[in-house]
Amino acid sequence: MDVLIILVPYILRGLKITLSVTAVALSSGLIFGCILAILRVYGGKWLSRAITVYTTVIRALPHILLLLIIYFMIARVIDLTPFWAGSLALAIISSAYQAEIIRGAIQSVPTGQMIAARSIGMSQFRAIWHVVLPQAFRHAIPPWSNEAAIVIKDSSLVYVLGVPEILRQAQYYSARTYQPFLAYITVAVIYFMLTFLTNRGLDALERRVHIPA
Amino acid sequence: MTFLAYLQIAIPKLAEGLLITFRVSLICLGIGVLIGFPAALARVYGPKWLRIIVTGYIEILRGTPVLVQLFLVYYGLPQFGLTLTAFSSAYIALGFNSSAYQAEYFRGAIQAISGGQMMAARSIGMSRIQAIRYVIIPQAFRFAIPAWSNEVVAMIKITSIVYLIAVPEMLYVAKELMAKYFNPFQTYITVGVIYLLVIAIMSIILNRLEKRLTIPGLDLAKRSSA
Amino acid sequence: MDNHNLKTIVKLEDIHKAYGDVEVLKGITMEVTEGEVVVLVGPSGTGKSTLLRCINQLTIPDRGRVWLEEIELTDHKTDIDAARRHIGMVFQDFNLFNHLTALGNVTLGLTRVLGMHKEEAHQKAMQELERVGLEDKWMNYPGQLSGGQKQRVAIARSLAMDPVVMLFDEPTSALDPELIGEVLLVMKDLALGGMTMVCVTHEIGFAREVASRIVFMEHGVIAESGTPEKMLKNPDLPRTKQFLGKISDLH
Numbered sequence: 001m002d003v004l005i006i007l008v009p010y011i012l013r014g015l016k017i018t019l020s021v022t023a024v025a026l027s028s029g030l031i032f033g034c035i036l037a038i039l040r041v042y043g044g045k046w047l048s049r050a051i052t053v054y055t056t057v058i059r060a061l062p063h064i065l066l067l068l069i070i071y072f073m074i075a076r077v078i079d080l081t082p083f084w085a086g087s088l089a090l091a092i093i094s095s096a097y098q099a100e101i102i103r104g105a106i107q108s109v110p111t112g113q114m115i116a117a118r119s120i121g122m123s124q125f126r127a128i129w130h131v132v133l134p135q136a137f138r139h140a141i142p143p144w145s146n147e148a149a150i151v152i153k154d155s156s157l158v159y160v161l162g163v164p165e166i167l168r169q170a171q172y173y174s175a176r177t178y179q180p181f182l183a184y185i186t187v188a189v190i191y192f193m194l195t196f197l198t199n200r201g202l203d204a205l206e207r208r209v210h211i212p213a
Numbered sequence: 214m215t216f217l218a219y220l221q222i223a224i225p226k227l228a229e230g231l232l233i234t235f236r237v238s239l240i241c242l243g244i245g246v247l248i249g250f251p252a253a254l255a256r257v258y259g260p261k262w263l264r265i266i267v268t269g270y271i272e273i274l275r276g277t278p279v280l281v282q283l284f285l286v287y288y289g290l291p292q293f294g295l296t297l298t299a300f301s302s303a304y305i306a307l308g309f310n311s312s313a314y315q316a317e318y319f320r321g322a323i324q325a326i327s328g329g330q331m332m333a334a335r336s337i338g339m340s341r342i343q344a345i346r347y348v349i350i351p352q353a354f355r356f357a358i359p360a361w362s363n364e365v366v367a368m369i370k371i372t373s374i375v376y377l378i379a380v381p382e383m384l385y386v387a388k389e390l391m392a393k394y395f396n397p398f399q400t401y402i403t404v405g406v407i408y409l410l411v412i413a414i415m416s417i418i419l420n421r422l423e424k425r426l427t428i429p430g431l432d433l434a435k436r437s438s439a
Numbered sequence: 440m441d442n443h444n445l446k447t448i449v450k451l452e453d454i455h456k457a458y459g460d461v462e463v464l465k466g467i468t469m470e471v472t473e474g475e476v477v478v479l480v481g482p483s484g485t486g487k488s489t490l491l492r493c494i495n496q497l498t499i500p501d502r503g504r505v506w507l508e509e510i511e512l513t514d515h516k517t518d519i520d521a522a523r524r525h526i527g528m529v530f531q532d533f534n535l536f537n538h539l540t541a542l543g544n545v546t547l548g549l550t551r552v553l554g555m556h557k558e559e560a561h562q563k564a565m566q567e568l569e570r571v572g573l574e575d576k577w578m579n580y581p582g583q584l585s586g587g588q589k590q591r592v593a594i595a596r597s598l599a600m601d602p603v604v605m606l607f608d609e610p611t612s613a614l615d616p617e618l619i620g621e622v623l624l625v626m627k628d629l630a631l632g633g634m635t636m637v638c639v640t641h642e643i644g645f646a647r648e649v650a651s652r653i654v655f656m657e658h659g660v661i662a663e664s665g666t667p668e669k670m671l672k673n674p675d676l677p678r679t680k681q682f683l684g685k686i687s688d689l690h
Contacts, residue, residue, distance in 0.1 A: 060366075060412045061405055062373035065384060069401045076398075153278035160377065167281060174288065181289035188277045188285065195276040332497055333534035333593075337548035337600055338524035347551055351538045428538050429580045 003179050010173045011186060014166030017083065021155045021165060022194075025090035026148060032091065033098030038128065040099065041106050051099070058096035064157050066093050071161055086158030094151050101147060105140035106132060138209055145202035149195040156191070166190060216399060223390055223400065227407060230386035237303055237375060237382060238368045244308025245364070249315030253353075256316065257323045258345060267316070274313035280374055282306045287378045303375040311368060318360035322353040355426055362419040366412055383407065445473045446508065448604050448635045454493055454503035456486065463489050464500065465659035471604065471637060476630045478646040479639045481656035482682065487639040488531075490656070491606050494637065495526040508603065524552060527597030531609040533589040535581040541568060541592045542577040545599045553600070567595040571625050587618030591625055598629075605629065607638040643687045647671060655679050 040051040058066065070089035074080055080088070109132050117127035159167045170187045174180035255267045274282070287302035297305065326349060334344035376385035387404045391397045449471040456464040463486040471477050479487045492498035494505060496512050496519050505512045507522055536544050545564035549555040555563070568574045571591040581589055590610055597605060607626065611619040623645050630636055630649035640646070646653050647667050654664040655674075663670070663679045671687065674680050 057409065060370075061408050062370040062384070064373050065401070065405060065408065069405065072397050072401060149276070156278035156280045157374075159280065167278075167284070170284075179292070181285070181292045184281055184285040184289045188273075188281050191278055191281060192273060192276040196272075329530065329532050329534040330536065333528075333530065333536070333596075335497060335520075336495060336523060336526070336528040336530075337596065338520050338522075338552045339548070340520045343551055347547060348536055348538075352536075355538065429583060 003177050003182065006177060007173060007182065007186060010169040010183075011166060011190065014164060014169030014187075015190065017163060018155050018165040018190075018194075021083065021087045021090065021158055021163065022152050024084075024087035025094055025155065026151045028088065028091035029094030029098050029151065032095035033102055036095060036099035037102035037106060040103055042124065042128070055096040055099050058093060059100070063090075063093055063154055064160060067157055067160065082158070082161040082163045086161045086163050090151060090154055090158070093154070094147065097147055097150070098144070101140055101143045102136065104143070105136035108139045109135045138206070138211065141202060141206045141209075145199055145206075148198050148202065152194050152198060153191060214394075219394065219396065219399060220403065223403060226386050226390065227383055227404065230381060230383035231407065231411070233380065234369065234372050234382040237300070237307070237372045237380065238365070240304050241307040241311050241372070242365060242368050244304065245311030245315045245368075248309065248312035250319050252312065252316040253319035253323055254345065254350075256320050257327065258341070271313045271316050274310055275317070279307065279310045279371060280377070282310055283374065283378065299375070299378045299380045302378060303372070303380050307368070307371060307375070310371075311364065314367075315361070315364055318357050318364065319353060321360070322356035323349060326352045326356060352428075355428055358423050358426060362416075362423060365419060366415060369411065369415065370408075447471070447506070448473050448475075448508060449494055449637065450504075450506040451490070451494070452504045452506075454490065454500045454505070456489055456493065456498065456500045463659055464493070467503070467656075467659075467661060469654070469661065471635060473603075473635055474633050475651040476634075476636045476638070476649050478650040478653050479637065479656060480641070480643075480646070480653060480683065480686065481662075485656050486659050487656055488608050491528075491608050491637065491639055494604075494606055495523055495528055497528075524548075524600050525603045527594075527600060527602035527605040529590065529593050529597060529605065529607045529610045531612050533581070533586075533593050533613070535589055535593055535596070537581050540578050540580055541573060541584070541595075544581070544592055545596045548596065548600050564595075564599055567599045568592070570598065571595045572621070585618060586614045587621040590614065590622045594622075594625055594629075604635040604637065607636065607640065609639050609641075611640065611642060641686050641689070643671070643683065653683075655682065657682075 036051050036055065040048050040055075043051070067086065067089045070092060071082070071085045074085050074088065113131050113135065114127055117131040118124070122130070155165060156167045158165055159171075162168070164172075166187050170180075170183035174183040177183075252267050252271065255263050256271075259267070283302065283306040286297065286306045287299065290297060290302075330348050330352065331341075331344055334348040335341070339347070372382055373384045375382060376388060379385065383404060387400050391400045394400070447470050449469075451467055451469045454464050454467040455462065463484075467486075467490055469477075479490070481487055489498055493500045493503075494507075494512075496505065500513070503513070507525065510517055510522060512519060512522055536547060539547060542561070542564050545567055546557075546560040549560035549563055550557060565574055565577060568577055571594055573588060573591055573595065576584060576588060576592075581592070584592065594605075594610075610626070611622050614622065619642070623642060626636070626638070626645065627649050638645075638650075650667050652664055653667055653670040655662045655670065655676075657678065663674055663676050665674065670679065671683055674683065
């Protein structure tokens with residue numbers, strides 16, 4: 001069918017954007033989230049509180065609202081394309097959730113580990129890097145896998161900023177061919193494959209780094 | 214106009230939108246339980262073919278964005294002659310979506326309880342169905358309350374996306390106000406604050422409810438069978 | 440003990456059970472007559488609990504047959520739910536119904552399984568709670584009870600169904616030492632009252648006092664069985680002596 005053939009280029013164009021948005025959001029979210037988590041756990045009373053307030057507020061608000069607020073605020077300051085504004089907004093949102101995940105993972109490492117590391121002369125930074133984080137990493141994988149899937153799905157939200165990711169492409173396609181169902185089903189299938197593969201991949205990673213108990 | 218003057222106009226309108234938000238949330242949560250709880254039971258106790266179908270349903274709904282599901286219902290179904298109103302589309306899309314997540318919470322609760330409780334119930338001569346009805350289900354509901362509280366908060370947040378199909382919940386009203394008064398910054402902040410207040414109050418209420426519904430003496434966080 | 444006129448309550452014939460590659464029960468044949476108190480002992484993992492669960496078919500054996508009085512439980516035409524009303528089981532982890540009070544735990548079987556009216560069930564349940572010494576805890580939830588109290592409620596729950604045999608799966612293993620006594624007391628009373636019992640336990644003192652027979656299981660088979668006097672003082676196998684000697688010291 002012609003309709004199917006026309007669909008492919010739309011989807012491919014959109015897929016590239018979707019993947020890019022997800023990649024930027026997830027990786028920036030990871031870096032920023034790690035920093036937030038470490039500052040929260042090791043940063044002293046006031047810093048810890050400030051960060052807690054920040055992450056709590058971000059996690060309490062609807063993602064689409066945050067996207068619009070951050071886009072609007074960034075657009076006032078720097079001239080960013082919708083793609084970058086959207087990706088960074090998702091990164092900020094995701095970093096709050098990732099900070100919680102990483103914090104939980106760090107705090108699940110027994111405090112004795114840090115004490116032992118310091119007692120053999122490691123600086124706090126070294127102790128965190130070589131002793132605490134490797135162990136926390138393993139605990140973080142399952143919830144992080146969940147967050148990765150969420151970011152993949154949230155990338156559909158940048159639709160509202162006009163970013164031409166696959167959902168927006170599906171809309172263009174259905175406007176042209178009057179086949180909305182086909183368009184959106186295809187998008188759904190692609191998202192499903194993305195989340196499915198990501199979860200499987202991270203499950204495999206979890207098994208590989210598993211420390212025999 | 215001053216911010217205060219603006220608020221006097223905006224807040225009543227936003228309040229109306231908030232009521233719609235609550236209405237949509239409530240109905241979708243309800244659909245979520247009605248479908249999700251039986252789905253969880255099917256997944257734990259059902260025959261293999263049923264388990265596969267239900268698992269597929271859950272994985273697909275959880276693996277795709279709710280926005281896509283919404284568009285599929287609102288824009289896609291009319292292609293087959295099934296044209297639903299924006300509200301109905303919202304109820305169906307968000308309701309079914311919620312049911313998939315709720316099914317997982319309930320499944321976790323059922324499985325945590327199941328082992329020893331099922332054995333004890335069978336040992337006094339109850340059939341499987343009796344055991345599920347009188348022993349497993351009453352406990353599963355209470356066990357799932359913390360997770361369900363999270364779902365309530367999540368639902369209030371998610372309903373905001375239905376502004377895209379012109380359901381007049383709070384974000385939609387906010388957009389209308391912005392179009393009229395050209396003050397996105399003020400409006401967004403106001404809406405943000407309202408959401409924060411709503412979620413905060415909701416969390417406190419749910420917490421109280423949790424404590425009241427707890428089985429006396431049983432720490433829901435502890436998963437012992439004793 | 441004079442067995443001539445006493446009926447066989449439980450009969451196990453050549454019971455086999457494997458989990459994956461591991462064969463846990465390798466051919467157990469056993470009979471329990473009315474009023475007997477059989478105590479099963481043996482190292483952990485030798486299938487004692489599995490055997491117990493085979494009796495009331497909570498675990499289905501791979502091979503072999505089980506009878507409750509004249510009814511063959513392993514026959515798939517048998518209504519196993521109905522049969523289980525006559526077998527009581529007490530678990531190591533109590534498994535009380537957490538959402539019900541002590542009274543509720545005991546009445547649930549009476550009302551929902553036996554179809555008793557609420558008032559009748561109430562009365563009977565209070566009787567059973569009295570029997571185990573917990574009539575004043577009837578309105579407490581399991582979460583509000585101590586381990587020993589929980590186990591006694593569990594015993595009352597099973598007794599309320601008027602079983603012909605009571606199965607005890609390490610009933611005191613999960614209890615703090617000072618709470619074990621109250622449960623053993625109830626079990627002793629039951630035994631002295633003529634209840635047919637099969638108990639998996641390490642409590643040798645209990646066995647010494649009320650057991651009709653001690654059965655020593657190891658490697659999935661019955662290694663030896665006999666009266667408490669024989670098994671504890673002068674068993675046939677040195678391994679029996681070694682094992683019973685060890686747990687005798689501990690308990």
